[in-house]
Amino acid sequence: MIINETLYRELSKEIPELEREIRQFYKTLDQKTGLHGSTLPITFGYETDVVGSFTRSDGSCFHFSLLFLGSCVPNPLSISDRKDLYKHEYAHYMEATMHIPVEYRFRPGLHGSAWQYCCSLIGAAPTPYFEPGKGDKTYDYDRLLKKKPPLHPSAAAYRATQERKNKDNSTVKFQIGDTISHPKYGEGTIQDIKPLSSSVRLSVLFRDGLHTLDQTWLIRYQHGLH
Ligand SMILES: [Zn+2]
CATH class of the missing domain: 1.20.120 (Four Helix Bundle (Hemerythrin (Met), subunit A))
Known part of the structure; x- marks a missing residue:
């Protein structure tokens, strides 16, 4: 120009x-x-x-x-x-x-x-x-602008607790052959155990047949306590 x-x-x-x-x-x-x-x-x-x-x-x-x-x-x-x-x-x-x-x-x-x-x-x-x-x-x-602000300390503590719980849930707490009780299906025997990333899947034989359950939902049947 x-x-x-x-x-x-x-x-x-x-x-x-x-x-x-x-x-x-x-x-x-x-x-x-x-x-x-x-x-x-x-x-x-x-x-x-x-x-x-x-x-x-x-x-x-x-x-x-x-x-x-x-x-x-x-x-x-x-x-x-x-x-x-x-x-x-x-x-x-x-x-x-x-x-x-x-x-x-x-x-x-x-x-x-x-x-x-x-x-x-x-x-x-x-x-x-x-x-x-x-x-x-x-x-x-x-x-x-999606960069998120750092977590608030209480949120960070909550997340740490959740992560610990998940880790805890993924620890196998049963053995094949254990007897467990379930609020709906009653008593059953564990047939198979499959550890997953944040939980453990159990195959349990109840009176009405085989069910797949997460171990967190189960109450271990304690021999001698009932
Ligand atoms: Zn400018």
Whole structure:
């Protein structure tokens, strides 16, 4: 792209209209988020390598390159591309301003999980680099943010107990030929024992025939105790 005086002049004329477009759009995002992005300063430049940015030092500020946003450049951006760009920078503003739940802070970085979480709230493309057409795609934010927070200590203790129980259940506690009693089938004799990953399966011959049972459901028949 040749940047000459005429192009500069034409682009600078577009500033008021672009600023109005951005503020109007940020107002709709502010309504969703309860923030005040639409009141922040918006500056424009002629960068060839940066489409937009959000700065929080020296007061928060949005900045966009007219060489991308302007309508008098070759191949100007579509409105959905411009909006995605506005959302991208707004998500940076959100991350700097909002409380981000701890479970969404698992991946650090400028475009880390906290920023992606902000993107999910306003439907911004959760990818770091600008690319035409990204604003029209749909994104699976749940999958992107699926990293689960670490287990609460009580949940971790519960899981450890369950794992211990499972291990306990998989220990064979009977022998073939043992007599057992079952609340429904009555007395029976163990014919076969099959250890499984978290339980033990018993084949028991009762008065009405052969039944397959899990050993946890059985009460061992104690000779001499009845
Ligand atoms: Zn960015």
